[in-house]
Every structure is written in C-alpha cells, then in structure tokens.
Amino acid sequence: MPPGITIAADAPELSAANTGFMLICSALVMLMTPGLAFFYGGMVRVKSTLNMLMMSFISLGIVTVLWVLYGFSVAFGTDHGSLFGWEGDYVGLSGLGINQLWDGYTIPVYVFAVFQLMFAVITPALISGALADRVKFTAWALFIALWATVVYFPVAHWVWGTGGWAFELGVIDFAGGTAVHINAGAAALGVILVIGKRVGFKKDPMRPHSLPLVMLGAALLWFGWFGFNAGSWLGNDDGVGALMFVNTQVATAAAMLAWLLYEKLRHGACTTLGAASGAVAGLVAITPSGGSCSPLGAIAIGAIAGVLCAMAVGLKFRFGYDDSLDVVGVHLVGGIAGSILVGFFATGGGQSKAQGLFYGGGLEQLWKQLAGVGAVLAYSLIASAVLALLIDKTIGMRVSEDDEIAGIDQVEHAETAYDFSGAGGGRAPRTAAVPAPGADGAQDTAQVQRNKKVDA
Amino acid sequence: MKLITAVVKPHRLDEIKEALQAFGVHGLTVTEASGYGRQRGHTEVYRGAEYTVDLVPKIRIEVLVDDADAEQLIEVVVKAARTGKIGDGKVWSVPVDTAVRVRTGERGPDAL
Numbered sequence: 001m002p003p004g005i006t007i008a009a010d011a012p013e014l015s016a017a018n019t020g021f022m023l024i025c026s027a028l029v030m031l032m033t034p035g036l037a038f039f040y041g042g043m044v045r046v047k048s049t050l051n052m053l054m055m056s057f058i059s060l061g062i063v064t065v066l067w068v069l070y071g072f073s074v075a076f077g078t079d080h081g082s083l084f085g086w087e088g089d090y091v092g093l094s095g096l097g098i099n100q101l102w103d104g105y106t107i108p109v110y111v112f113a114v115f116q117l118m119f120a121v122i123t124p125a126l127i128s129g130a131l132a133d134r135v136k137f138t139a140w141a142l143f144i145a146l147w148a149t150v151v152y153f154p155v156a157h158w159v160w161g162t163g164g165w166a167f168e169l170g171v172i173d174f175a176g177g178t179a180v181h182i183n184a185g186a187a188a189l190g191v192i193l194v195i196g197k198r199v200g201f202k203k204d205p206m207r208p209h210s211l212p213l214v215m216l217g218a219a220l221l222w223f224g225w226f227g228f229n230a231g232s233w234l235g236n237d238d239g240v241g242a243l244m245f246v247n248t249q250v251a252t253a254a255a256m257l258a259w260l261l262y263e264k265l266r267h268g269a270c271t272t273l274g275a276a277s278g279a280v281a282g283l284v285a286i287t288p289s290g291g292s293c294s295p296l297g298a299i300a301i302g303a304i305a306g307v308l309c310a311m312a313v314g315l316k317f318r319f320g321y322d323d324s325l326d327v328v329g330v331h332l333v334g335g336i337a338g339s340i341l342v343g344f345f346a347t348g349g350g351q352s353k354a355q356g357l358f359y360g361g362g363l364e365q366l367w368k369q370l371a372g373v374g375a376v377l378a379y380s381l382i383a384s385a386v387l388a389l390l391i392d393k394t395i396g397m398r399v400s401e402d403d404e405i406a407g408i409d410q411v412e413h414a415e416t417a418y419d420f421s422g423a424g425g426g427r428a429p430r431t432a433a434v435p436a437p438g439a440d441g442a443q444d445t446a447q448v449q450r451n452k453k454v455d456a
Numbered sequence: 457m458k459l460i461t462a463v464v465k466p467h468r469l470d471e472i473k474e475a476l477q478a479f480g481v482h483g484l485t486v487t488e489a490s491g492y493g494r495q496r497g498h499t500e501v502y503r504g505a506e507y508t509v510d511l512v513p514k515i516r517i518e519v520l521v522d523d524a525d526a527e528q529l530i531e532v533v534v535k536a537a538r539t540g541k542i543g544d545g546k547v548w549s550v551p552v553d554t555a556v557r558v559r560t561g562e563r564g565p566d567a568l
Contacts, residue, residue: 207500207502208502263504268501273502310503313504314504329503
C-alpha cells in the first residue's frame, strides 16, 4: 500500500476503473467496523450488548474527524525522522484538488485518504473486545482519540509512509498485520493489564448471548476484508489485487477448518463460535502476507494461524488476564503469525520481490519481519498502558462494581438491548407527544376527538 | 381438595393437557420452569471454556382437584408425561384448605 512504490508508468493518469474499485473497497472496509460490532456484541452477555456495539461504532465518529483534521497528515505526510509525517496540505484535507492523484498511483488523494481512514477507524475498535463490560464510555471515547493520535497515526507512518523506518527497512505489512492487528492486540493487552478483570472473571458464567449475531458479524468481516486486502494495492492493473482476493478466501477457509478440527479433537464438538473465530484468525493472518504468498502458502498460513489462535485463547485463563473477547488470542497472535510467516512463504512474485525462507530468500526477510513485529508490539503495549493509566488517574477508566454487575448498557447508555419485560415492565414516556387541541390537519383533530371519547 | 403439581418435560404438555381434559379436568395452570434432578444438566463449550449448564427447561403444571379424584389424576398425569428417558420429572400432591372462584365467590369443591 506503500506510497513511494511506483508502478512503471511515467505520469499516471486518473483511472476511472481503479478509482471506482477503490471507492467500493473503502465502503467494504467501512462495513467491517459495524461487522466487528456485531461480532463482539453477540459474544457478551445481554446486559452489555449495546455498549459493545457502541464501542466500535463511536470509532466511526471520533477517528473519522481526527483523520481529516490531522491523522492523514501524521500518517502519510512528509516524513520527519522516520517516526511521523506532517504535510500542511493534508490538514483538514484542505490543500487538495479533487483530481490530485496519490503519488505514483492512478487514484485521487481523496480516495487514498478515505481508504486509509477506514483502517484507522477499525483498528481502535478492535481493542474494545478486550475491555467488555467494564469501561466508562466517556473514558473509552477519550482513549480512542488519544490512542489514534499517539499510536495508530505514527505506527501507520512507520509501516506504510514513505520514509517510515519499517517501510524503509523493507518490513512487509501488505494490508495491516502489524499496523492494525498486532497494534490493536498489543494495545488491548496493555489496557487490560491496567484496568484489571471483570467482576466474576473465572467464577461466573460469561457465555455469549447471541451466536447468530457473532456469525453475522464474522460474515460481514469476511466480506469487508476483501476490500481491506484486495484494495491494498490501490488499483487493479497487474493482478496483485486478484492474488490477494484469492489468498484472503483460501486462508480464511483453511483457518476456519483448522480451528474446528482442533476443537473437535480437543473438546469433542465443532462450535459456531469456533467457526467464526477461526475465520477471523485466518483473515488476520493473511492480511500482512497475502500479497506475497501463493494460494497454497495461504492455505498453510491460514491453517497454522487457526490452530495457534485456537490454542492461544485459553492463555487468559492460565495467566489470569481478562481479555474478554480474545483480542490478544486472535488479533495479536494471528497478526504475529501472519507477519512472521511472510518470512517463510514470500514467493517474490507478488506485491514484493522479497523471498522467504521456503523460496530461497534465506533469513533476511524473516529478521525484518521480526523487527517490525517486535517494535510495534512493544510500542503499542507500553503507550497504550500509559494512556490507560493516565485516563484512569484522571476521569477513571472503569464503572463502579455495582454498575458493572447491574449492566453497563443501563448505566452508560440509558438503554437495554432487548425488551424482556413482562407485566408492568415499561412505563409511559415522561414527555409523551400528545397532539395539541386545534392542531392543524384533519388527522390530528380526529385523534384528539378519539382521545376525548376515551376520556369520557 | 388437593393441589397436584407436575414438573415435567416441556414437550409433554399437549399430551398431559389432552389426558386431563379426557379425565374431566376443567382448568389448569402452566408455568415455565427450570431445574434438574438426578440427570443434572449438560456442558457447553465456548472457545475452549467449558460451562456446565445445570438447569434445564421444564414446565410446571398445577391442577386443583377433589380429594376423591387425586390419586387417579396423578396416575393420568404420570402416564401422559412419561417418555421412559431420564429427566421425565416429578408429580406430587398437597392438601388445600380453601379455593374460591373469583367471579362468583363459590368456595370449596364448587369452585373447581
């Protein structure tokens, strides 16, 4: 996705096909965030459903505005010290013409900016799965704003921005294994180490309240991921996008099968949650590697990630950190697996000329991948923990224990997801809209007359 | 008078209702219930975490009858509820002091 890698065209002209393709891809990636909301929303208990949905949805609000104000500039502006970018014209997207093309590509800067925006939106939303049931909504909103600013925008610059250190080193992160998944997974770990466990963790049953919702969310994620991955070549001129599309599908399928097989052998049943989780693990793992491996390599990467993630989700019980919905187990572990497996499976015939260990490239690419993984993991983990600590010491990160037990939906959103009330469960609204006497319109008058009859 | 209470498998409700009607019972009360007996519940697995679900869905049927009919009615309910598999439930009866039909104020066996 790399700005600066130019395809052999002297002066690219705007391509209607690529521009249309990328607008559709951007819309597909947008759909992943509400998809994620349902994926997570179904996994929590009834009393936290809305909060889980809102923790993702709010990212569409906050990150979108910040991205236009300064995020795009920090991530993709002119490099400063290999650590962050800044470009006056990108601030507020103010200095850009609608025909101005992204450097070296056939799509407008606006299209590139909006495609990248959708990545910036979903990444903090991914973190929320680890924090289910217990974080104040205002604290979460503040966290998203700070985290995007301090962690996501700079890390996106490291990995994808011209001049960013990981990009210049040759770390391959085609569509976001490092910048998105390891970044979010490490952040999740950092925050939960600060805020602690849910009330009743390891004691109370915390079963998913709606697996159909989880399945719907996973399906939307899978669908949207084609935009995420196939769009990351920023066009469709040379088949790399098509390779990525194929690899996305087969790795996801293989990971789902691997997770289910592991479950069948280990626990005796192929579960719905396992199928959904395996699919997401495969999507995560193929994200960094899918542009550089073959479809057979993608099957191997998916299968490896499926088993690794299925094993990793149990670690929270062993080590006692409460990663509520397994953001660490699926996104961090899946992201690390996919990023490192590039060093083994890169064929040199796709998005990059780099070859992995299995294709005669030696250890060089592997070391580069490890450097990228290690740096992003460490930075995101530490920075996120510090941000969480900062918010916790000021406005407080967690709701009170009583409120957590009563249910975060009622306390933080003044709503409940489902109406289970029997007799006497719902009161009349305090500000009921009663039509005023003499209100215009025959219908209103008739309504008033009917009301009078009832009164009489 | 006696109150017959049956806590049984939900899918036996229709058979029990029909048997009671055939016996001449005019009214009954049905409540959704949950519980377990000797068979306990079942195990569910979510991402490898196993949960034991003790309480299984049941229905609770209550019928008021005359003392003379009680024994025979218990047999009717037991026969209709039985599947022969584990978890078929329990039926019991307790003495009732008074019953009043709310609409008319009739008391005792007249209220049944």
